[in-house]
Amino acid sequence: MRAGGAAQRSPAPGLKLRIEIAARIALSHCPMESLSPASPPATVARAATAPAVRPAPELSIVVPTFNERTNVPILVERLSRLLPSADWELVFVDDNSPDGTAAVARAIGETDSRVRCIRRFGRRGLAGACLEGMLASQARYLAVMDADLQHDEGLLVAMLDQLRTGRADLVVASRYLSGGSAAGLSTQRSRMSRAANALVRFLLGIDLTDPLSGHFMIRRDAFEPLAAAISSQGFKILLDILATGRGRLRVVELPSTFRQRQHGESKLDSKIALDFAALVTAKLTNNAVSARFLLYCVVGLTGIGIHLGLLRLLLAVTLAFGAAQMLATVGAITWNFVLNNLFTYRDQRLSGWRFVTGLIRFQLICAVGAISNVGIATWIYDYHSVWWVAGLGGALIGTVWNFAVSAAFVWRTP
Numbered sequence: 560m561r562a563g564g565a566a567q568r569s570p571a572p573g574l575k576l577r578i579e580i581a582a583r584i585a586l587s588h589c590p591m592e593s594l595s596p597a598s599p600p601a602t603v604a605r606a607a608t609a610p611a612v613r614p615a616p617e618l619s620i621v622v623p624t625f626n627e628r629t630n631v632p633i634l635v636e637r638l639s640r641l642l643p644s645a646d647w648e649l650v651f652v653d654d655n656s657p658d659g660t661a662a663v664a665r666a667i668g669e670t671d672s673r674v675r676c677i678r679r680f681g682r683r684g685l686a687g688a689c690l691e692g693m694l695a696s697q698a699r700y701l702a703v704m705d706a707d708l709q710h711d712e713g714l715l716v717a718m719l720d721q722l723r724t725g726r727a728d729l730v731v732a733s734r735y736l737s738g739g740s741a742a743g744l745s746t747q748r749s750r751m752s753r754a755a756n757a758l759v760r761f762l763l764g765i766d767l768t769d770p771l772s773g774h775f776m777i778r779r780d781a782f783e784p785l786a787a788a789i790s791s792q793g794f795k796i797l798l799d800i801l802a803t804g805r806g807r808l809r810v811v812e813l814p815s816t817f818r819q820r821q822h823g824e825s826k827l828d829s830k831i832a833l834d835f836a837a838l839v840t841a842k843l844t845n846n847a848v849s850a851r852f853l854l855y856c857v858v859g860l861t862g863i864g865i866h867l868g869l870l871r872l873l874l875a876v877t878l879a880f881g882a883a884q885m886l887a888t889v890g891a892i893t894w895n896f897v898l899n900n901l902f903t904y905r906d907q908r909l910s911g912w913r914f915v916t917g918l919i920r921f922q923l924i925c926a927v928g929a930i931s932n933v934g935i936a937t938w939i940y941d942y943h944s945v946w947w948v949a950g951l952g953g954a955l956i957g958t959v960w961n962f963a964v965s966a967a968f969v970w971r972t973p
């Protein structure tokens with residue numbers, strides 16, 4: 560790898576002066592008691608030896624983490640041994656793990672500037688974390704791998720070689736290429752993984768053996784133009800990159816062994832099937848239907864069932880129709896809110912007090928949505944007097960309003 564030679568050079572005279580001035584300013588802001596005459600303060604010591612201008616590393620290895628405190632030091636150790644004196648950085652992207660993963664990563668970073676940690680709040684999700692880490696990099700090449708040591712870090716060297724020699728824009732570690740293995744997956748996960756892979760190849764026409772792999776390396780200049788169209792939801796970032804960059808990326812697969820997890824546990828549960836279906840639909844419609852909007856509509860459809868069920872029940876207890884309809888509406892909106900919070904916005908799930916205020920906001924937004932629904936439907940009906948066109952038009956506008964406004968004021972999608 561390219562050696563970080565510039566780091567060794569001494570600062571230019573002008574810059575040296577600026578560093579000294581900065582050090583003096585820093586000193587003048589230090590409280591007196593923190594200054595010991597025997598040892599100069601750290602700011603001065605550091606400023607005096609600070610390297611001048613250092614270029615970005617050649618490779619950023621982006622590692623999403625959630626509750627991986629035991630694995631983080633082991634991964635750093637393995638990479639340091641694998642890539643000695645090389646030009647790389649390790650960017651952990653941690654969703655504020657309760658086990659303190661971020662603190663562990665930062666502690667290592669204090670003495671090893673190759674290790675950084677981005678800490679995210681109020682958000683969850685593998686794809687979003689990878690995306691943020693990749694966008695924070697200025698390196699020429701970007702790698703993504705898991706923290707839990709299931710991916711073979713040794714492959715990084717061969718991947719880098721493929722990119723450096725210009726043979727590919729994207730290199731994927733494949734469990735299903737001859738020579739690779741998915742030994743670390745349970746039988747059930749392995750079956751699901753193969754089925755999903757086959758579905759993707761068929762539906763999206765992606766001709767790879769493992770488009771759902773979580774381990775890959777890409778040129779940054781190939782990734783950046785695609786980034787805006789990549790969903791931060793779910794966990795299939797590679798699939799998203801492949802589908803978005805179809806026809807524009809030269810892809811190479813290398814065989815890889817997916818190992819057993821030794822410490823901690825997998826975060827991928829059965830709900831990822833939903834994310835997966837939504838992502839495939841989004842890509843099939845060229846992002847016209849976002850994964851989130853699709854989930855929102857599915858939840859809305861179940862809400863109609865709940866509404867009718869409740870209405871029937873309430874009418875049976877001899878409630879007047881108006882009152883029953885009103886209660887059924889509130890019930891269905893509450894149902895929709897709970898389900899959207901559970902599935903559609905599972906990466907930004909509201910809990911505690913924020914759940915309560917979110918629910919109130921959602922009720923108000925949907926009430927306005929219902930009013931605009933009726934208004935628009937009446938307006939269409941006045942012109943076209945086709946009842947179902949008017950009804951559908953009103954419902955569509957109402958749904959889009961509810962979705963857009965609740966995204967901004969209830970879950971605040973970035």
Ligand code: GDD
Pocket residue numbers: 622623624625626627652653654683684685688704705706707709744752771772773774794824825826827
């Ligand atoms: N920041 C962040 N936020 N990281 C997360 C989150 C999250 O919400 N969920 C999981 N991670 C991190 C984990 O800490 C781990 O480092 C990595 O993402 C993979 O998560 P696992 O929970 O270990 O996933 P897996 O082993 O079941 O799935 C892996 O294999 C799949 C192939 O079968 C992943 O690599 C998938 O991307 C891959 O498709």
Ligand code: MN
Pocket residue numbers: 705707709820825
């Ligand atoms: Mn794993």
